[in-house]
Amino acid sequence: MSSKRLPTAERQAQIAKAALRIISTQGVRRLTSAALAEQVGIADGTIFRHFKNMNEIVDAAIAVFEDSIAEAFPPDEGLPLERLGAFVVMRLALVRERPEILRLAFNDRLAEAAGHEGAARVGRMVERSLTFVRRCLADAQERREITPDAPLTLLVWMVIGVIRGAADTDAHRAPREDDLSSATPEQVWASLEGFLRGTSNEEEQP
Amino acid sequence: MSSKRLPTAERQAQIAKAALRIISTQGVRRLTSAALAEQVGIADGTIFRHFKNMNEIVDAAIAVFEDSIAEAFPPDEGLPLERLGAFVVMRLALVRERPEILRLAFNDRLAEAAGHEGAARVGRMVERSLTFVRRCLADAQERREITPDAPLTLLVWMVIGVIRGAADTDAHRAPREDDLSSATPEQVWASLEGFLRGTSNEEEQP
Amino acid sequence: MSSKRLPTAERQAQIAKAALRIISTQGVRRLTSAALAEQVGIADGTIFRHFKNMNEIVDAAIAVFEDSIAEAFPPDEGLPLERLGAFVVMRLALVRERPEILRLAFNDRLAEAAGHEGAARVGRMVERSLTFVRRCLADAQERREITPDAPLTLLVWMVIGVIRGAADTDAHRAPREDDLSSATPEQVWASLEGFLRGTSNEEEQP
Amino acid sequence: MSSKRLPTAERQAQIAKAALRIISTQGVRRLTSAALAEQVGIADGTIFRHFKNMNEIVDAAIAVFEDSIAEAFPPDEGLPLERLGAFVVMRLALVRERPEILRLAFNDRLAEAAGHEGAARVGRMVERSLTFVRRCLADAQERREITPDAPLTLLVWMVIGVIRGAADTDAHRAPREDDLSSATPEQVWASLEGFLRGTSNEEEQP
DNA sequence: CATGAATGAGCTTTCATTCAT
DNA sequence: AATGAATGAAAGCTCATTCAT
Numbered sequence: 001m002s003s004k005r006l007p008t009a010e011r012q013a014q015i016a017k018a019a020l021r022i023i024s025t026q027g028v029r030r031l032t033s034a035a036l037a038e039q040v041g042i043a044d045g046t047i048f049r050h051f052k053n054m055n056e057i058v059d060a061a062i063a064v065f066e067d068s069i070a071e072a073f074p075p076d077e078g079l080p081l082e083r084l085g086a087f088v089v090m091r092l093a094l095v096r097e098r099p100e101i102l103r104l105a106f107n108d109r110l111a112e113a114a115g116h117e118g119a120a121r122v123g124r125m126v127e128r129s130l131t132f133v134r135r136c137l138a139d140a141q142e143r144r145e146i147t148p149d150a151p152l153t154l155l156v157w158m159v160i161g162v163i164r165g166a167a168d169t170d171a172h173r174a175p176r177e178d179d180l181s182s183a184t185p186e187q188v189w190a191s192l193e194g195f196l197r198g199t200s201n202e203e204e205q206p
Numbered sequence: 207m208s209s210k211r212l213p214t215a216e217r218q219a220q221i222a223k224a225a226l227r228i229i230s231t232q233g234v235r236r237l238t239s240a241a242l243a244e245q246v247g248i249a250d251g252t253i254f255r256h257f258k259n260m261n262e263i264v265d266a267a268i269a270v271f272e273d274s275i276a277e278a279f280p281p282d283e284g285l286p287l288e289r290l291g292a293f294v295v296m297r298l299a300l301v302r303e304r305p306e307i308l309r310l311a312f313n314d315r316l317a318e319a320a321g322h323e324g325a326a327r328v329g330r331m332v333e334r335s336l337t338f339v340r341r342c343l344a345d346a347q348e349r350r351e352i353t354p355d356a357p358l359t360l361l362v363w364m365v366i367g368v369i370r371g372a373a374d375t376d377a378h379r380a381p382r383e384d385d386l387s388s389a390t391p392e393q394v395w396a397s398l399e400g401f402l403r404g405t406s407n408e409e410e411q412p
Numbered sequence: 413m414s415s416k417r418l419p420t421a422e423r424q425a426q427i428a429k430a431a432l433r434i435i436s437t438q439g440v441r442r443l444t445s446a447a448l449a450e451q452v453g454i455a456d457g458t459i460f461r462h463f464k465n466m467n468e469i470v471d472a473a474i475a476v477f478e479d480s481i482a483e484a485f486p487p488d489e490g491l492p493l494e495r496l497g498a499f500v501v502m503r504l505a506l507v508r509e510r511p512e513i514l515r516l517a518f519n520d521r522l523a524e525a526a527g528h529e530g531a532a533r534v535g536r537m538v539e540r541s542l543t544f545v546r547r548c549l550a551d552a553q554e555r556r557e558i559t560p561d562a563p564l565t566l567l568v569w570m571v572i573g574v575i576r577g578a579a580d581t582d583a584h585r586a587p588r589e590d591d592l593s594s595a596t597p598e599q600v601w602a603s604l605e606g607f608l609r610g611t612s613n614e615e616e617q618p
Numbered sequence: 619m620s621s622k623r624l625p626t627a628e629r630q631a632q633i634a635k636a637a638l639r640i641i642s643t644q645g646v647r648r649l650t651s652a653a654l655a656e657q658v659g660i661a662d663g664t665i666f667r668h669f670k671n672m673n674e675i676v677d678a679a680i681a682v683f684e685d686s687i688a689e690a691f692p693p694d695e696g697l698p699l700e701r702l703g704a705f706v707v708m709r710l711a712l713v714r715e716r717p718e719i720l721r722l723a724f725n726d727r728l729a730e731a732a733g734h735e736g737a738a739r740v741g742r743m744v745e746r747s748l749t750f751v752r753r754c755l756a757d758a759q760e761r762r763e764i765t766p767d768a769p770l771t772l773l774v775w776m777v778i779g780v781i782r783g784a785a786d787t788d789a790h791r792a793p794r795e796d797d798l799s800s801a802t803p804e805q806v807w808a809s810l811e812g813f814l815r816g817t818s819n820e821e822e823q824p
Numbered sequence: 825c826a827t828g829a830a831t832g833a834g835c836t837t838t839c840a841t842t843c844a845t
Numbered sequence: 846a847a848t849g850a851a852t853g854a855a856a857g858c859t860c861a862t863t864c865a866t
Binding site for chain 4: 846847848849850
């Protein structure tokens with residue numbers, strides 16, 4: 001599976017990624033040193049030459065997760081709906097490229113595998129996304145780009161719901177006629193934005 | 207913890223509920239026969255007088271889950287947005303009363319604990335909800351009660367997103383100013399319905 | 413090796429004694445759960461139904477040791493040399509009956525197997541014996557039953573040395589002509605007492 | 619910790635001494651190749667460039683021990699009590715200078731760490747000391763320098779007891795008023811000799 | 825029905841030892 | 846000589862499951 005005698009740094013990366021993969025595809029229960037070792041192509045005991053114990057492996061896996069999520073944050077500038085659009089598009093792209101990452105955010109598998117501190121780290125990443133979305137929407141409401149009547153939280157849930165829905169759909173289900181899995185992230189955002197702006201009813205206001 | 211010598215049927219119910227509780231509050235990894243026995247107040251070996259093995263316990267737990275979800279389905283009649291409203295309200299009420307149930311649906315803890323067959327059952331319950339929502343929305347689009355432009359799937363995700371958001375919020379977070387956790391399910395639905403109908407935007411533009 | 417299904421209390425006693433036996437005859441390194449299980453006649457894992465972990469086993473073993481030593485303490489009354497004589501005789505008898513016990517006191521195997529707290533307990537037992545001997549000898553010096561010139565500590569070492577010598581001799585060596593292993597504890601004490609009193613030179617003072 | 623690339627002979631000496639140190643201060647269980655490597659300041663695998671396996675390391679450690687003990691043997695000539703005095707003084711000096719050496723002799727940690735052959739070697743060193751003491755005392759008895767009534771073995775135990783006592787005292791205990799740890803080896807021997815000669819009693823009866 | 829001792833498989837971790845670099 | 850990655854055999858411990866009482 002992998003060539004022999006790699007430097008620790010590389011093995012650590014391999015192992016952390018393998019851990020993330022196992023957690024997301026097979027569940028926390030299957031995250032065993034034996035399973036990891038097999039995936040990476042080394043003997044069980046060797047795992048612990050690269051990590052002190054399983055906790056540190058999960059921590060490393062969480063770090064990989066954090067990095068992946070952190071890369072999918074747009075800059076904090078520009079018009080609110082543009083920022084939000086960039087965010088949604090980036091997330092939907094992430095869903096396509098690395099479906100396991102977002103599923104882990106919405107699961108609590110990762111948090112379950114980790115101890116308290118690790119769970120908190122995962123929670124913080126999730127919270128950061130929610131906060132980002134909420135701020136964009138709040139700004140947009142203030143600028144009257146979207147209806148100020150709808151409770152902010154409801155809007156947040158709807159936007160996040162779209163990302164979750166995409167993450168889950170890519171995961172288990174067969175596509176349907178109008179399924180958005182064939183749409184580009186930009187197209188999905190366009191629909192969503194239309195909806196938020198309330199313009200979708202009016203057909204782009206000719 | 208519980209009186210002695212209960213008939214198997216009662217013990218089975220106790221155990222199944224305990225299993226569901228453990229899975230939802232402590233995670234699959236903590237679902238052990240010893241933990242179950244302790245929660246139920248019997249000796250560990252006794253668990254297996256009531257269930258053949260752990261798989262059957264998880265199956266029974268899934269059955270409890272299914273029943274809880276099945277009770278929260280409105281009748282399949284009436285106007286589409288009324289049906290959908292009834293559904294959303296019931297789910298939000300379920301979130302309030304038994305928060306663990308919906309969190310289990312959106313997690314895959316339950317599915318993870320179960321084998322293939324059990325995971326499929328959980329999947330089917332989730333799917334049934336999605337289908338219900340989709341059908342309501344499709345009907346509503348056809349009747350032009352909501353915009354026919356937005357892709358159906360997007361609408362489904364948004365509606366489901368609201369339920370998920372409610373489930374998660376009740377779970378971990380401290381309330382915010384406009385948090386919907388203080389709103390009644392009916393109020394939440396009113397906001398959501400306004401949004402779907404696209405009326406929320408126009409109402410304020412006299 | 414032992415009949416099946418014993419109550420925990422009995423198994424615990426068996427295991428604790430087996431642990432003491434293994435430590436004293438084979439050394440700390442051989443005190444493994446497998447070795448214990450084999451000696452007691454049960455499976456490895458079963459050990460941990462009776463003790464939470466190896467530390468608790470060592471603690472129980474130390475308790476057995478403490479009890480054995482504590483039984484070999486004479487009452488704290490009477491003339492000093494009589495008290496000391498009773499003590500020496502009891503210890504020499506203990507050497508004959510349960511040679512491993514005193515060897516453990518003079519080793520630090522037990523202390524090594526235990527954690528800090530356990531080591532302290534062993535140390536306290538040893539200290540208690542030293543203190544007992546010292547007090548008897550101090551009293552005897554005061555009453556001029558033995559020479560007041562010799563440093564007390566020297567006398568303590570000599571008395572303890574006799575007990576240690578007996579413990580070690582019974583352990584590894586083949587008997588010699590004048591070996592004291594054939595003498596009764598009372599005879600050994602008689603010689604030692606004569607020596608301490610300084611009368612041995614004068615041939616029982618006719 | 620130590621400079622790089624030493625010739626094997628030096629490394630072997632370092633390792634053997636480190637092994638002795640670990641055994642005496644931390645116990646056999648802590649004598650691991652990793653602990654040795656760390657003490658010596660090399661990588662763990664490197665240990666086995668200098669020794670074939672752990673057994674050989676323990677053997678080398680025993681050799682260090684043997685050398686240290688062998689240096690503390692007086693010449694086999696002169697009056698018996700002088701020879702014995704020289705022996706006792708040398709041993710007490712050894713206790714002061716390298717306390718771990720004699721503790722190892724009275725422990726069986728070293729013997730435990732070693733295999734059969736090594737244990738026998740340690741036993742032989744101990745036996746050699748006992749025999750030396752016994753011969754001195756036997757000669758002294760024959761020459762009537764000490765009482766011929768006391769069983770020889772008892773005398774041996776008492777003399778050895780003093781050395782052991784000194785070794786143990788230096789090890790764990792806080793000093794007492796009359797503790798001999800402040801006395802010079804010569805002073806201790808003077809007291810012991812007086813006692814053996816039986817003169818300590820009469821000196822004060824003018 | 826209930827208990828709890830026993831089992832055996834499996835998991836995490838340690839450790840002596842080997843060997844490519 | 847030295848390094849440190851890799852190995853495989855325990856060791857300590859957990860857990861589902863069985864079964865005598």
